[in-house]
Amino acid sequence: MKQFEANFDGLVGPTHNYAGLSFGNVASQSHAAQASNPRAAAKQGLKKAKALADMGLVQGILAPQERPDVHTLRRLGFSGTDAAVLQKAAKQAPALLQACASASSMWTANAATVSPSADTCDGKIHFTPASLVDKFHRAIEPATTGKLLKAIFDDNRYFVHHQPLPSHPSLGDEGAANHTRLCQAYDQAGVEIFVYGQSATNAHLPKPQKYPARQTLEASEAIARLHQLDNDSTVFIQQNPAVIDQGVFHNDVIAVGNQNMLFYHEQAFWDGKKKLAELRGKLQGPLHLVEVPNHQVSVTDAVKTYLFNTQIITLASGEMALIAPTDCEENPRVKAYLDQLLTMDTPIKQIHFFDVKQSMHNGGGPACLRLRVAMNDTEIAALNQHVLLTDELFEKLNRWVDRHYRDRLEVTDLADPQLLIESRTALDELTQLMKLGSIYLFQQ
Template identity: 80%
Template sequence: MKQFEANFDGLVGPTHNYAGLSFGNVASQSHASHPSNPRAAAKQGLNKAKALADMGLVQGILAPQERPDVHTLRHLGFTGTDADVLQKAARQAPALLQVCASASSMWAANAATVSPSVDTHDGKVHFTPANLMNKLHRSIEPQTTGNILQAMFSDSHHFVHHQPLPAHPTFADEGAANHTRLCQAYDRAGVELFVFGHASTDHLRPKPQKYPARQTLEASQAIARLHRLDDDNTVFIQQNPAVIDQGVFHNDVIAVGNQNVLFFHEQAFWDADKKLAELRAKLEGPLHLVKVSSQQVSVQDAVSTYLFNTQIVTLPNGDMAIIAPTDCEENPAVKAYLDELLTLDTPIRQVHYFDVKQSMQNGGGPACLRLRVAMNDVELAAVNPHVMLDDRLFTRLNAWVDKHYRDRLTPQDLADPQLLIECRTALDELTQIMKLGSIYQFQR
């Protein structure tokens, strides 16, 4: 039975805008109020996904969410027609309108934590949507995320869907952005590396002082239990509080793994030596720890270029490749490091650069844009085939974007009732293209 890792990229939504909502995310805050280009953003993401499919990788698409989220605005007390709700929110609480119009679901790495069947006791693939309770604009995503995932992975013989963890600070969960699975091969049980920012019930552990730690140890442990993982194939490691305070809001901004390679900055983890030794012992086989020193690449350069928010993928010929944003190519220190990396004794043999600047400027690189799901061929056959990217779907989605997306959007445009109509029309058509059913509230 063949096993592989599929990437499901978040399709950028029609309300992609720069509102600077994510405190602790330097790129998000620094581009606040700039005009965005939703059409270009969606096409940049699709082009990156299609390039991976053309490399022979299994590639799918994750639908965006309904925005502006009028239902949440109504829950917050705004009344009248949909147009009334938008206009009242714009006048009385513009920050709430921005929250409810965010296209942040594009960053599919925060959609859920996923454990493959070879790791779980029941031999099924497990999904837990992230509660994302640390940021208001993201905390409204989990229910629809669950709807979308269940429409994609509906066969209960192969897939298990859990509810998000309780929306309480003790169980703050940011999904796969703080979770990496390492293995010798995709068809062998691996070690799931859960990275947390702080422990709510352990006050002796260090905490960041400037920016919030978004993932808790308690959340990571709860997901491991829900997914029926063994102690032998889990490692819990704390993110270095000092790098969180330098803008490393998720672990995938400072570390990324694939199969038996862990690519990370030397400042990524707290108590690193002990925990990496535990990882090596549990993985049982060769482990390539590719550690980047501060002298080679500063944390500041790593954050600004998203060197570690790259994807590491295994190509059909067995070589590994890094999928990097062009920002890495444009930074002399980072480009020099990546050139040197290809000469080292690691499985990484290629680097491919992609323009995802619309996403980068809002705080997410290539790795943010995708949710990884390791599956075998039987499980893949059970996935909704209409979400899998091929030439036909790529052409249809590009035409769909051209038809429905604006090429300029500012935070002030979010109150335009016509934008809501455009978004709902687009999403209704998308659910027909991808055969997702009625996953949005406006369809019910």
């Protein structure tokens, strides 16, 4: 039975904007209050996803969430018609309106943590939606994320869905952005790496001083238990607090892995040598550890270009390719390193650059836009086939974007009642197009 790693990319929503909501995310804060282009953002993401499908990968699309989220605004005390709720929130608490209008669900690396059937004791794929408690604009996502995942992976013979962890900072969980699976082949048992920023209970472990550590050790351990992973298939590594304070808000901004290769910055991990030795001991067979020296690529350049927020994929030939943002190509130091990488003895033999600047300016690169799910052909056949990207779906989605998305959006536009109507109209059509059912509250 053949096993693949499927990528499910988040479709950028109609309210894509630059409100600068994510403290600790340098790109998000530095582009705050600029005008965005939701139409271009959605098309950039679709183009990248289609390119991977054309390379032979299984590629799916995850729908956006309903935004502005007037349901949450009502829970916060704003009343009246939907238009009145938006206008009152804009006047009385604009920061809350901005949070409830964020299109941040586009970064589906934060949607959930996924463990494939090859690793779990019950032989099923396990999903746990991330609680995302550190940021309010993301903490309102998990319920809809769970509905969306169940609408796609809806066969309980193969898929197990867990509730998000309890919403408390001691159980801060940011999903697959802090989770990497290494293996020799996708159909073989692997080692799942959980990277955490701090411990809620161990006062002896260091913590960042400037920016928050969003993932806790306790959350990572809880997910490993939920997913029925044993000790031999897990490694827990602490992220270096010093790089968190330099804007590395998730591990996937400083490290990325695929199969038996881990690509990481030399400052990525706290006590890294010991933990990587543990990883080598648990992963049966060869392990390629590619450490990028700080003197060649600084943490600042890594964050600015998202060198590590790239995707490493395995092609049909068995070679690996790096899917990178064009920002890496435009930075002379990062480009020089990538040119050197192609001459080194690593599995990476190709590098492909993609323009995803609309996402990059808000703090997310190619890896942020996708959720990885290792699956065999039986499991792929059991999921909702209407979300898998084909030539036909690609054309339909591009036409859908053209019909419903604006090409310019200011933060002040978030209070426009027409934007809510446009967003709901678009999402209602999308759920029919992708056969998702009534997953949004406005549909019920």
